[in-house]
Amino acid sequence: MRALVIDSFGGPEVLRIAEVPAPTPPGPGQVRVRVEAATVNPVDLATRSGALAAAGLMPARARTGLGWDVAGVVEETGPGVAEPRPGDRVIGLHDRLDVPLGTQAEQVVLDARALAPAPAGVPAAAAATLPLSGLTALQALDALGLSRGETLLVTGAAGAVGGHTVQLAVARGLRVVASARENDEALVRGLGAERFVPDTADRLGEAVRTLVPGGVAGAVDAAVLGATALDGVRSGGAFAALVAGGAPVPLRGTRVHQIWIRADGRALAALAALAEAGTLTPRVAATLPLAAARDAHERLAAGGVRGRLVLLPQKP
Template sequence: MRALVIDSFGGPEVLRIAEVPRPEPGPGRVLIRVEAATVHPVDLATRSGVLAEAGLMAGHGRTGLGWDVAGVVESTGPEVTGLRPGDRVIGMNDRLDVELGTQAEYVALDAHAVAPAPATTDAVAAATLPLAGLTALQALDALALPAGRTLLVTGAAGAVGGYAVQLAAARGLRIVATARPGDEALVRRLGAQHFVPADAPRLGEAVRALVPGGVAAALDGAVLGPAALDAVRSGGAFAALVAGGAPYPLRGIRVLPVWVRADAAGLARLAALTDAGTLTPRVERTLPLAEAAEAHRALEKGGRRGRLVLVP
């Protein structure tokens, strides 16, 4: 089968399609025939060597790329219950040091990382849910804000930020969103009550003008760090989503590093919310696996308001 891999770190030119044996599902694992796999910034950071430099992965030998997957169960290993061949599923690989990721024709994942796909979307749209959706969901669960509280979401038009706004709105939270000026209409449609342009010179002051005293919490999708922390009231909470992006816990603010993890129950919640119309996956473009380098170059340019999805 074909799989996207790297043998060394560098630019998009180090990506290559390898012919490798199809994996077999061991105990507790599920073999998925991949229909779609989203490209995320973590793929760029893996390919470039940034994650290895940060000590988050060993970075030796062949490394497979891809976290998200939507596809069809091909077979299951012993001790797997609740999933059968032919089931349409979504899943997430949350390990960095793997020889094969989800950007391949087949991938084997632990059963606890796989859940039934939404019934109302195709595989391409469903593939955008796992990594971004679980990151937003787990961050909101960690913040644990009751309905009616105010939440700042930075990068609200992005992959994680967009899902965070919709999930927070469904919980009855009042949302202050930051994004590029041209994205105001989008983030308001997603559920934000207030909007602050991302280029505002003093984010804390701008937010506090809308919410006296500051918001109860922030979900920092744009990795603004101290600038976003300044918008949070004393004793509030702050969800940091990127390694190294957590600010100091000034003024008694709880700073919560969120390290996304695979979770079948969480994926099932995301699928149900998608079927209910609460979450709206956004796809900008699909590309064949062989054009992964083009997807990496496009993502590096920034400004994406829909996901780039590889179709094997």
Template sequence: MIIRSFGGPEVLEVAQVPRPEPGPGQVRIRVAAAGVNPVDVQTRSGALAGAGIHAPRDVLGLGWDVSGTVDAVGAGVRGFAAGDRVAGLCDRPGLALKAQAEYAVLDAGAVALLPDGLDLVAAATLPLNALTAAQALDLAAVEPGGTLLVTGATGAVGGYTVEIAARSGARVVAVAGGRDADLVRGLGAWRVVPRDGDLAEAVRTAVPGGVDAAVDAASLGVRALDAVRGGGAFVAVLGGAAPPALRGTRVYHVWIRADGERLAALAAAGLTTRVAGTLPLADVAEAHRRLEAGRQRGRLVLVP
């Protein structure tokens, strides 16, 4: 799946290209599933190019999440063999060939072995979203028993953030709509507050003085920052969404990086994966339209 120009879903193109060969330290994966994420829409529209995230080029590939089976390994690769079930993250935005393809080549360090019980389609929702959640929580650094606000708690990144944080002992205050309250409680949320109204007041009613940290998966910015205690931590998930460091708050932006070892641990942890639906690769434009329409519960996944 490639684009040759920026625009709407009509610019998406299925291209016939030679099968990529793995170089030294790389793994070739026969793709079983590839997730569709907001970053794919931002690539297609030109938003990432406009933000200087990748250099201009004639052809751009799409897709960050991939799962499937190892097809070939390059020189010097250890720990992977043909037939292994794996997932991986293609975290370089400007490549001509990425994960939404029949075959994908990734650095071995970006690839994780999968447990036998994890379905390959479900596994394709993990790399970008679960790694983003885990790396955001590293920055938030909430101690067991501490309090964490998670906005966008019903989304892919937000849901994994709630679950991973709760398992680590944090008391999670999740922002969600009323009909999703049971969902986020099932992920481990300690309190659920509504999206509408005075967010800071609702959070500070549950946690006097404010929460220790926030992971802002919904890009609420200062609305979420106002719920954090002075000297706490705030982690923005989307580029350009970090608010000013008011009241001595430590403000961070999580820039995702591939980490096969961490991904393997997340895959083995039995996290709650949510597949919103599957579509064939050729119908990727429909996946983009659904993603732009919003309110997807989980991730759409492309299959060959």
């Protein structure tokens, strides 16, 4: 079968499509999925460039697979798996870095507990955008523990993670202050943000405090602004950093949480239900064949992508 792999670290030129053996039959508690769609995420760029290896988060290997998100069809289940069943449409998250094959392949084997039923009526490409960004947003909000009616700052609110954070926060009854590019104001307000601060503001913290005297109760820093975003949080508030090394010093008694995303099938099922209900919006920036992975990496690295770039591994 075909799979996207790297044999060395570097720019998009190190990406290649390899012909590899199909995954071995799933073991106990595992499921083999025929991949219909797999998104390209910032973690894929960091893996490919070697940034994660340099940070000690993964070793350098002769071959490494790419891809975390997946939407597809169950082909085979291992011992002890009652659900899902062969033929079921699922979404899931591959949350390991050191793997020979990721989800950007024609097939992948995952733990059954990392999967959830795909949202009904949502195309595979759109469904594939939910796991990583949706779970990141959900786990960040859980860590903050804010109460209904409190205010939340979301940086990078027009991006995939930021947008899902806005929508999930609003669904919890939080009042959202969104920060994004000026031309994204209509987009983030459409997602439910009550107030808006352009990311070009000279002093983000002061701009936020002008809207919310004393500062917001918490922040989810999807744009990795660190201390700049923390300045808008009230003393004793809460802050969620989403990227390794992005957590600021917990000034003024702020509770700073470093979010390490993890697979969670039950939580993913809840996100799928929200997508079915229209509360959570899957956002596809573009779909590309697996062979166009280099283009996807270049576009994502250039910035300004709204939603996720989605690879379609199956041959037409």
